[in-house]
Amino acid sequence: MSGFVNALVIVAVAAVVIARQFRTRAIGTDRRWWLLPVILAVVALREPGILDDHHPTASAALLAVELLIGVITGAGWAWTTRIWTAPDGVVWTRSTKASAVVWLVGIALRAGVFALGAASGVHQDSSALMLGLAATLLVRAGILTWRAQSLGGPSRPAPAYGDDMRLAWKERV
Structure with a gap:
């Protein structure tokens, strides 16, 4: 794909993912949460120009920094996302204002790497x-799935993310 098409794919995927994450939605722990990232990685790695032929060391270092920023942004986004279990056992999630800040910082850092x-x-x-x-x-997606699985199902209710005042064992009484 050309650079322009890649840019359109990146913008489209980011817009869809970000828009979906700021709405309350159920999270399924049994679905293939890793599929979209793997497809994006395969498409990215198929491109021949991922490293600069004239500056291979510098471009590899910038790529490593880009990946590090991606990992940190993903972890920050996952840990700032509110997650809770409904009485029926369904795990719900919604990104917070802190998640938006994590995204903005991640985008600024990526722009800095490209600059x-x-x-x-x-x-x-x-x-x-x-x-x-x-x-x-x-x-x-990995962290959110792990967090959702750790909340348990309908037989074991758990407190909402960030709710340190309530203990899960007291809710069953």
Whole structure:
């Protein structure tokens, strides 16, 4: 795919994912949460220009920083997402204002990485950005699925995320 098509895919996926996460929705722990990030990673890695041929070390370092930013953004997004169990055992999730801040900081850091690369003359393809987005989505989905599984089902209700005042064992009485 061309860089323009990659950019459109990145913007479309980010817009859909972000819009969905700021609405309350049930989270399924048995679904294939890893599928979209893996598809994005495969598409990104198939592109030949992910590393600059003239600056392989510098472009690999920038790619590593991009992936690190993606992992940290995904973890920050997952841990700032509110998650709770309804009385019927369904696990619900919704991103918070802190999640939006995590996204904005992640985007600013990614822009800084691209600016640093441009200033140093390193060509960066949009595949690096797509790979970073895949890392963000994979880490976020993995942490949320783990958190949702740790809440238990209808036989074991659990407190809502951030609700330190309530103990789960007292709710069953």
